[in-house]
Amino acid sequence: MQNFEFQNPTRIVFGQGTVPSLDKLVPADARVLILYGGQSAERAGTLAEVRAALGPRVRSEFGGIEANPTFETLMRAVALVRAERLDFLLAVGGGSVIDGTKFVAAAAPYSGDAWAILESFGSVVQEALPLAAVLTLPATGSEMNPSAVVTRQTTHTKAFFASPKVYPQFSILDPTKTYTLPARQLANGVVDAFVHVMEQYLTYPAAALVQDRFAEGLLQTLIEIGPKVVNGPADYDSRATLMWSATMALNGLIATGVPQDWATHLVGHELTALHGLDHGCTLAVVLPPMLRLRRDNKRAKLLQFAERVWQLRDGTDDDRIEQAIQRTQDFFESLGVRTRLSGYGLGPEVIAPLVEALTAHGMTRLGEHGDVTPDQARLVYEAAL
Amino acid sequence: MQNFEFQNPTRIVFGQGTVPSLDKLVPADARVLILYGGQSAERAGTLAEVRAALGPRVRSEFGGIEANPTFETLMRAVALVRAERLDFLLAVGGGSVIDGTKFVAAAAPYSGDAWAILESFGSVVQEALPLAAVLTLPATGSEMNPSAVVTRQTTHTKAFFASPKVYPQFSILDPTKTYTLPARQLANGVVDAFVHVMEQYLTYPAAALVQDRFAEGLLQTLIEIGPKVVNGPADYDSRATLMWSATMALNGLIATGVPQDWATHLVGHELTALHGLDHGCTLAVVLPPMLRLRRDNKRAKLLQFAERVWQLRDGTDDDRIEQAIQRTQDFFESLGVRTRLSGYGLGPEVIAPLVEALTAHGMTRLGEHGDVTPDQARLVYEAAL
Numbered sequence: 001m002q003n004f005e006f007q008n009p010t011r012i013v014f015g016q017g018t019v020p021s022l023d024k025l026v027p028a029d030a031r032v033l034i035l036y037g038g039q040s041a042e043r044a045g046t047l048a049e050v051r052a053a054l055g056p057r058v059r060s061e062f063g064g065i066e067a068n069p070t071f072e073t074l075m076r077a078v079a080l081v082r083a084e085r086l087d088f089l090l091a092v093g094g095g096s097v098i099d100g101t102k103f104v105a106a107a108a109p110y111s112g113d114a115w116a117i118l119e120s121f122g123s124v125v126q127e128a129l130p131l132a133a134v135l136t137l138p139a140t141g142s143e144m145n146p147s148a149v150v151t152r153q154t155t156h157t158k159a160f161f162a163s164p165k166v167y168p169q170f171s172i173l174d175p176t177k178t179y180t181l182p183a184r185q186l187a188n189g190v191v192d193a194f195v196h197v198m199e200q201y202l203t204y205p206a207a208a209l210v211q212d213r214f215a216e217g218l219l220q221t222l223i224e225i226g227p228k229v230v231n232g233p234a235d236y237d238s239r240a241t242l243m244w245s246a247t248m249a250l251n252g253l254i255a256t257g258v259p260q261d262w263a264t265h266l267v268g269h270e271l272t273a274l275h276g277l278d279h280g281c282t283l284a285v286v287l288p289p290m291l292r293l294r295r296d297n298k299r300a301k302l303l304q305f306a307e308r309v310w311q312l313r314d315g316t317d318d319d320r321i322e323q324a325i326q327r328t329q330d331f332f333e334s335l336g337v338r339t340r341l342s343g344y345g346l347g348p349e350v351i352a353p354l355v356e357a358l359t360a361h362g363m364t365r366l367g368e369h370g371d372v373t374p375d376q377a378r379l380v381y382e383a384a385l
Numbered sequence: 386m387q388n389f390e391f392q393n394p395t396r397i398v399f400g401q402g403t404v405p406s407l408d409k410l411v412p413a414d415a416r417v418l419i420l421y422g423g424q425s426a427e428r429a430g431t432l433a434e435v436r437a438a439l440g441p442r443v444r445s446e447f448g449g450i451e452a453n454p455t456f457e458t459l460m461r462a463v464a465l466v467r468a469e470r471l472d473f474l475l476a477v478g479g480g481s482v483i484d485g486t487k488f489v490a491a492a493a494p495y496s497g498d499a500w501a502i503l504e505s506f507g508s509v510v511q512e513a514l515p516l517a518a519v520l521t522l523p524a525t526g527s528e529m530n531p532s533a534v535v536t537r538q539t540t541h542t543k544a545f546f547a548s549p550k551v552y553p554q555f556s557i558l559d560p561t562k563t564y565t566l567p568a569r570q571l572a573n574g575v576v577d578a579f580v581h582v583m584e585q586y587l588t589y590p591a592a593a594l595v596q597d598r599f600a601e602g603l604l605q606t607l608i609e610i611g612p613k614v615v616n617g618p619a620d621y622d623s624r625a626t627l628m629w630s631a632t633m634a635l636n637g638l639i640a641t642g643v644p645q646d647w648a649t650h651l652v653g654h655e656l657t658a659l660h661g662l663d664h665g666c667t668l669a670v671v672l673p674p675m676l677r678l679r680r681d682n683k684r685a686k687l688l689q690f691a692e693r694v695w696q697l698r699d700g701t702d703d704d705r706i707e708q709a710i711q712r713t714q715d716f717f718e719s720l721g722v723r724t725r726l727s728g729y730g731l732g733p734e735v736i737a738p739l740v741e742a743l744t745a746h747g748m749t750r751l752g753e754h755g756d757v758t759p760d761q762a763r764l765v766y767e768a769a770l
Contacts, residue, residue: 009392014390245594
């Protein structure tokens with residue numbers, strides 16, 4: 001096991017009917033900004049519930065945070081925070097809204113050009129406004145971690161930052177808030193959580209037995225409940241399990257003491273930036289060919305994955321590895337998430353610009369060994385056609 | 386899944402060579418009390434390393450905290466803290482030292498009779514001194530949780546308290562610090578961690594799929610490494626895995642959203658209080674007959690335990706349940722931990738006083754259904770003869 005530090009201060013308030021606890025959790029004298037995305041939080045009644053729980057506190061609202069939140073939009077929220085001297089940020093939404101709120105929290109008190117927060121990966125962040133979340137879309141784990149992805153619209157750049165200052169103080173996870181989500185968003189959430197686990201698990205053995213078991217448990221759970229969540233009627237237990245799985249998939253716990261990959265995410269980001277694919281879809285497209293390409297480096301963990309997650313015990317090592325990857329791909333497809341670029345109307349002509357964008361963004365040595373170059377990414381995109 | 390709140394603020398600093406990070410973690414102007422147990426921390430060089438890391442900080446030391454730390458001893462530490470106006474407590478040891486330190490942290494600023502902290506199960510605790518730990522004995526999970534067990538010597542009472550104020554600020558977990566431990570303590574640690582998991586897992590199904598998988602992963606891991614840790618030469622990877630397993634077994638994570646039992650612990654406590662058995666030994670004695678006695682109430686989870694943890698798939702349900710319990714008992718024995726009262730020189734004559742003590746301590750409705758009465762406990766003790 002590698003040496004590590006782990007600390008996660010976010011308080012989780014989990015379960016049906018927990019939104020009213022906002023009144024207890026938000027300071028009574030807070031000047032609150034509620035941040036949200038489109039109209040679904042209003043339509044589903046969540047915003048009304050949040051407003052009621054906040055009672056007489058001073059509050060303002062900022063809607064319209066996009067999926068893949070943009071720097072440009074978020075800077076308007078920063079201006080509002082400053083103008084109205086707001087001092088507590090409450091995200092109501094999924095990963096995009098929470099990520100965006102983290103950026104606003106760090107940017108509002110920052111005196112220079114706030115893009116530096118992203119260029120420095122967060123290292124310039126000295127302070128941030130307190131923030132919290134009411135989660136409505138389980139997927140990214142942002143509700144219990146210190147990181148965020150923000151897109152600069154003008155340059156099609158998906159940028160990342162992390163800082164211990166932007167852990168949510170608390171996050172309210174009420175599984176019933178997912179009941180009105182469309183199947184597509186639920187499916188993306190399952191895939192996102194699944195691939196988050198894979199990025200931290202499917203590397204090389206590091207004598208991290210507990211972390212491996214936890215990761216495998218999350219993968220097995222997502223395989224078990226995924227089809228039920230996406231294709232079945234709204235069901236409390238499955239939604240609750242998805243919500244907790246997605247949080248556990250990226251709260252730092254299974255990352256302790258192990259190498260991490262993240263090449264699938266970074267190679268996938270360009271598909272969102274250039275072609276607007278949902279984040280979850282990019283992962284479903286990239287992961288299978290990425291694993292096939294790197295099967296030699298990942299051999300031991302692929303065999304463990306095949307045995308423990310997919311219960312594959314027959315055939316040669318190579319057979320079992322290929323079967324495990326194919327089953328993973330089939331699993332994504334069974335959720336209605338297409339795993340080929342052609343499924344999104346993209347052909348070979350998109351590949352050269354994607355590879356150029358990776359290079360331009362400095363994504364030239366990815367993966368747990370730093371050996372996934374733009375040339376390797378090209379092979380991945382080609383295999384995904 | 387039941388509604389729950391989860392927050393665990395303790396920072397974990399894990400790995401070989403991490404003790405010197407004390408200098409970064411303890412405030413420079415802290416007036417530190419180092420608390421420890423017997424002479425092993427001195428002999429192994431850990432205390433010297435701690436002193437060196439603390440450098441010129443004002444510090445005092447308090448040794449002699451017993452296994453099953455006593456109120457009487459700890460109140461002497463409280464007096465020292467008050468007399469020397471110490472303001473930061475650093476436990477160097479295992480669960481007993483850390484538990485004791487938590488009590489000192491809560492008792493030092495408490496103005497009334499400090500026994501009230503235990504009588505109220507911690508609810509009177511309004512403030513506590515900051516505390517931290519250097520863990521030398523993996524077992525209890527105290528390094529990352531808010532609870533402690535303290536014994537009143539005069540009345541043979543093992544009492545419990547918990548308060549969010551006594552989470553360690555940080556805990557340093559260096560697996561090499563376990564190299565000098567005797568096999569007996571390592572074996573007790575494996576059993577303790579195993580039974581901690583069982584108390585939170587082996588109840589009844591609560592649609593908590595992630596928590597179940599995590600619990601099963603911990604049990605499988607302990608079964609895998611236990612014999613190596615206890616019977617083999619000191620080996621970094623196994624010790625690191627034991628350390629992280631024991632921490633994860635009782636840091637609140639696998640308790641989220643599920644019912645809990647704890648009858649084995651409470652029925653076992655009287656064996657320590659009246660006959661001085663090691664805590665781990667009491668668990669090894671009590672768990673197997675406790676599971677057999679309550680097999681009907683615990684049926685669904687026992688079958689899941691048999692299949693997922695012990696890979697038992699043949700025979701009737703009752704066969705698999707009995708086999709799973711027997712394998713658990715054999716596992717404890719394989720570590721050198723005896724699972725019968727006779728192994729500790731105790732015969733039928735001890736039972737009536739044990740049952741009386743349970744009653745006297747108010748332990749009359751234990752377990753996840755509150756149906757483990759002193760009469761049931763008598764059956765457990767009898768079956769353990």
